[in-house]
Amino acid sequence: MTQVQGAAPVLPRTPNRLDPIPGRRSLDDQTLAMIVSLASEVTILRARLDAAERLLTAANIFAPDAVDNFTPDAAAQAARERQRQHSMAKIFRPLREAAAIDLATLSSPEKVQP
């Protein structure tokens, strides 16, 4: 019997036989899978943050409602505004790109119907 020694063992990750799902493009499934993974990551992150808040409260570093009562000052508000816009642009980039392509197609002279 071979033993795991030193080198980290690697187990398979892709199951044998994944029939295509009728009516679904492979790309649809790829996108869905990525969204599920993101939702999973966000859930983990939230739970970790919750753990951190509870630990900080228990250690008397935070008051129990410290985060909820937090009011950002002007500089913090501006920074947070930039963060939100950055996230928005990043997350919805594909929609903007797709719309831009549609618009370009419609605007190019050859494509205009007589």
Place this chain on the structure above:
Amino acid sequence: MTSPSPKGIVEARAAQAHPMIALPSHDELVEQLFIRDLKQFVMAELEPAQQRIAEKLEAAIQPQASNDPVGALRGQMEQVGSFGTWLSLKRESQRQLWYAVTDCVERQAAELQALGQIDNPKGSLTIDPDFQAPDYITMGDIHLMPGGNAYDDGTLLQGAVMDRGGAVYMLGRNGGMLNDLRGQTAMAHLLTIAPDIKPDRILDMGCGIGTSTVPAALCFPDAEVHGVDVGGSMLRYAHARAEHLGAAVHFSRQSAERTSFPDASFDVVYSCAMLHETSPAAMVNILAESRRLLRPGGVAIHLEVPLLHTFGDLWQELSAELEAQFNNEPNWRGALSVDYAQMMRAAGFGDVRAGYQATAFNARLAAKKFGDTSDGVFRSWFVTSGRV
């Protein structure tokens, strides 16, 4: 034994039921809970709408227009966008399960391998390296578990993946971390039909990681208990798991269709949720093998998921077909629609029973309830039994 918490997975390491199971970190546990909840969401929130869509479409299908009404319904459903999304998300949730559990196992591989080193075992492990798994095992990875059931890389890690995955997959409905209610229920059936039985030798066919085998060893501590399955990694894990639970079990890598045990060498031969992972031909072979192995007076018990009751319910039939195709359950429909009593008689059994055994948490203490009606999925299991 305590009953499982309603949510199944307890968010505390100390609540783990046996020392061999892979322990999740904080983040891994949240990830696994997320997957459990996602599966629940797909099942409880998305699936009922598909069922209602199917009922609407079904009403429009002319019975005489097709001699394949399930196929006709499927064709219509495939035109519905949300049908594809539902199916896709359902499969993705299953893939996420294995992915997450594999992360958790790989991280603690060295620790698990060390726990697998058993000095002076009460049971044993025999792995034939030349074993050829049947086609229905190798043709598609059952339940989409990467590597499949026959996997063997010389470690026990795939078994650890199966154990942790099973605990998450069953959503806590099958005995929490021990995941052993099927084995307990099979033993409860044995004690229902033969209350005073004192078997010398017991065989669990399709034992997996031993979740169904350990209950036999604990219920009959004086018996010699054997378990057979097709995977080296899973059996290595089964051996370590059983030893850590204090159960003496002899595991070997063999096909239940034809084992190396001599004729008439067991008093009890049983299987739990194995037949639906085989093939129609293999089912016949397995029942015949269970007959061959029994001594006069011996008992065979085969436990399965509750039967597809309502034939003619097109949605149920279509669901079974989808489960078989997209979750790689090779014999789902075969095992759920066959006439077991007839098959058991054809295999040469007498005193044949087929019905529902109430789920047991502990075979000895459980109410010995067996009859024609099911109390519902997970509250009872379909069981067929016969005597030689």
